[in-house]
Amino acid sequence: MKLSCSLVWFILTASVAVAKTHTLNYTASWVKANPDGLHEKKMIGFNGEWPLPDIHVEKGDRVQVYLTNGFDDGTATSLHFHGLFQNTSLGNQLQMDGPSMVTQCPIVPGQTYLYNFTVPEQVGTFWYHAHMGAQYGDGMRGAFIIHDPEEPFQYDHEKIVILADHYHENYNVVTQEFLSRYNPTGAEPVPQNILFNNTMNVTLDFTPGETYLFRFLNVGLFVSQYIILEDHEMTVVEVDGIYVKPNVTDSIYLSAGQRMSVLIKAKDKMPTRNYAMMQLMDETMLDVVPPELQLNQTIQMTYGHALPQAAALNIEDCDLDRATNDFYLEPLVERDLLSHYDHQIVMDVRMINLDDGVKYAFFNNITYVTPKIPTLTTLLTSGKLASDSRIYGDNINAHFLKHNDIIEVVLNNYDSGRHPFHLHGHNFQIVQKSPGFHIDENYDESEQDKMTVPYNESAPLQPFPERPMVRDTVVLEPSGHVVLRFRADNPGVWYFHCHVDWHLQQGLASIFIEAPTVLQERETLNENYLDICQAAGIPVAGNAAGHSNDWFDLDGLPRQPKPLPKGFTAEGYVAFIVSFIIGVWGLYSIAQYGIGEVIPNDEKVYHTLREILAENDIEVPRN
Template sequence: MLSWLFFLLTIVSASTKVYDFNITYVDANPDGVHERTVIGINGEWPVPTIRVKRNDRVIINVDNQLSENTSLHFHGLFQNGTNSMDGPQMVTQCPIPPGYQFTYNFTVDQVGTYWYHSHTGNQYGDGLRGFFIIEDDEPPFKYDEELTISVGDWYHKESGELMKKFLSRYNPTGAEPIPQNSLFNDSKNVTMEVKPDTTYFLRIVNMGLFTSQYLKLEHHTFTIVEIDGVYVEPTESESLLVGVAQRYGVLVTTKKSSSKNYRFINIIDRDMLDVLPPDLQLISTNYFVYDKSATLPEAYKGNSEKKYDEIVENLKIFDDFDLIPLSKEPLYDEPDYIISLDFQMDNLGDGVNYAFFNNISYTPPKVPTLYSVMSSGKYGSNVGIYGSNTNSFVIQSGEIVEIIVNNQDPGKHPFHLHGHTFQVIYRSEEGEDDDPIVYDPNNPEHDKLPEIPVSRDTVLVNPNGFVRLRFKADNPGVWFFHCHVDWHLEQGLAITLIESPEEIQKQTVPSNHFDACKPGNISTTGNAAGRTGKLEDWLDLTGEFLQPPPLPEGFTSKGYFAFLICTLVALYGLVTIYQYGMEDIKTVDNEEIMTRLNKLLNDHGALNEEGISLSSNLEENSI
């Protein structure tokens, strides 16, 4: 009786929060170094924080005033019963076209620290991301005041320009764009005024595209009480490592004396960068200010690798694998369904570097996968209708699902699951490039699992290592599982989980979702290729979108040709360096160099496969 009374009281106390978001371009200069166009809301940037309470209904009316598509994803929210509000384009909705309106309408049944961001390309790197806070009226810890802290990497060029160069045959190694800076609360050198002898609850989110961030508040201690919206047993740590899209809730009790101010530093994870530009400041200094009239400690300057090593090597970070959920939920039973994913990166026939799970680079379908489920009727549980390039898996209600990710790559990767938290039941150490550590069911060490595993929705996988995750299929929907380094998602590092198709079909999709599909002529029924009819028609994927074909075996004629040209250009470069190194001139005439190079190429009869002089291509692509 009391439980029913409590339930009725929570429903009565719930409210409806309405947000009108006009998504627009705005000029901003967050790092104080370079002004650029960002994506704001209602003509302002940074974008607003969404702050609600459990059981609140949230309505967000989006008006896309950009010249490009957009969408919104509410990161970490389960969207229980409202899968169509999850946000990733071509997974649960069509993209919102320029000039169109779209409404997200859902009820939150969680508490904790979350965020919202565009799920269209790597658009949130242009600034379309903000906090989504769900307040708890009775949190399991005490504090006096709350602070929100976002960290992330920052690029001076817009995402579309960066992506065009990244996914290019001229970037065959797949080297990620290097950020120009890092941000702390969308700014630099931030001062946060605090009171002495006060306990602050810090909600921390890494909203970057690429790099993890170390955080340290000098001469203070973090007490971790929440990760990814999950309460954990209070655990002290001197510093944090926050992967992209991860969230931490920590308590910090300030000192009794207000005589000094202290540095709050955020540090880019250098190990994730292929190159280190001389102007990139790895260590950024912000401040906890007790006394505005007191001197601030000296900021870290420059890009000293020695100073970086000195600081990072002395960071004492508590391993999130060892955190214990406050719920004390035990290890799930043995899995009913195991999804084993081998992850690599390689080039395909177009020369572009892609990311693969089990040799498949995720390629969006012609019909958003949720709409395929809704229109498929009795064929919904047949995984064959969802496409050969969407890396789809059908799971059923109540199943315990285990995902094994074998990261055969020398980088760290934060993997995120939509619609769920998962138990992190095993995470290997870092492996070697030529000897990655992969899960071996015959290795007893790999089956030593914790009795009470940590639970979260985004996990960092070590370089050349593996991770085992388990979750319960208790939330019908189409859910993305992907790397949250957004460059890697755009390379295809994702799978699609279709959970309980028959239960999904009991949900409804608002009509304005379908309206958004019309301008792009996107079908809202059918399989991944847009086909309907009998079973054989649903299984016919002719015309679906596919990844490019593989590179031909061996060294092709194109390869020989490219090798010849590279050799000639290199030889000419050496001659030019010698010639101009011996002359007392300050500039080099680009026209003269191209003339000489053209002559060199023509002397060797250098023609490409279409019979066009390569020298003209070189001129066209010269910088």
């Protein structure tokens, strides 16, 4: 059948009109800012400005982001588009995924990397962020919204809400203090504040009778957050880019990495006052709560600026357990349970001190250690050896997935903290999710294994849902378990990691190497990729140790530190550190008394040491 010239022209122009190309040029550099109004610090801006811009595209569009490293202090970087599949069937899109030393080399100062990809099928709320160290905690992050011309709900206004925790110190400083023998218990750094759209003391204007779509994103490094409404309701309509059947609530919970879109209907008539939207830290995630820490802030839902301001809600009166549980949500487009699995991966989560005194995070007794070259480079340059686990090294927790197999991932939490796990390249079904099994803060860490409730395949805690919730980031509860399923239909090198970034820095990560031979047929390392690696001094071929002459030679490969000597514990390190402080103080006192004229305040020092000992559960000597 022949098409008329006019019909061909119509089809071509319609395609051009629908699919757009968004070309964005960003230079990353340090910018002075004062997000919480209490402390000026250097944040990471684009083109000299912070906060970073939100990116809006439509389904089917092409995105071209030219990212130039403009840091003047040697800082390297990379960029990840959180939640996007980067479908490798579209050609060379895996190189756009972003995690440094996984699917690309770091971008060093003066270099530019092009992130060039399409978004053919996904819609909804996503975000972009640095994926190197804890860098995005200093502000290198923004919303990435894929608009859908066939959205299954209606509203009058759209609002994007960025939730984040905020640290006054630079991420490198905080990381160094955290991953230290002087923090042997592995206590996560406590943020100084929480931000709402990159600031504090926010007012949201509402008009009676109108409906608002709020896209909430938790882009923080650590703390999960609640949003609680006063005398209003939220209807959940989208989670992590998945439309869900409407679910009505007055409180939601978002871990780091999670997104949730809700409809909020304003009052039909002009009220006589304004209302509170409460933003609240999940304080159960904090090892200590400093007395100066503000755990919540009140966002004004304002109908009229002349009306009385809303008072903060009494948090003790709020039932936080009512916050939406994603296990009981259901996708709007019905997707049946993947009723079986072809390959099961069981991963036990633990936090353990190694012989350098640092507390690391482990999957099955392996803590992730960055190889010398990106795992994608190893796969694409290894030929027939691509499926041989030996060339990828000991410390990336590699798991090999066959093309189109159904994969079941079982996570058992032998830790007392929450862990939001994120999978690159896929969404997954949540087929089991246990509640948290909270334990007393004074528990004996050596007894943790006895307190954990691992997944029992023969006797699951809940019936498998017929149509499970689907998303890309899920919370593994304290001492509990979660079971996920997905189809391995996107060949690639996919990062699976905890999105509490401090835990990722401790090594809580794994690499899913999916259909490597199929990936070799689809993907070749582009010139820009190779240039970036060469500028960083990283080999463009070879095994995990950077060797290509002998693919099984792993000499020089970074590996995890050795185990602690038998019988030595984190508490032993605390006692050693305190003893060291006491010894140094003793030498200082001798010097002062012997040759100095100033008498030290012994009583003050004595009480300070008593406090240190008591905080670490070490017996306090009597006067």
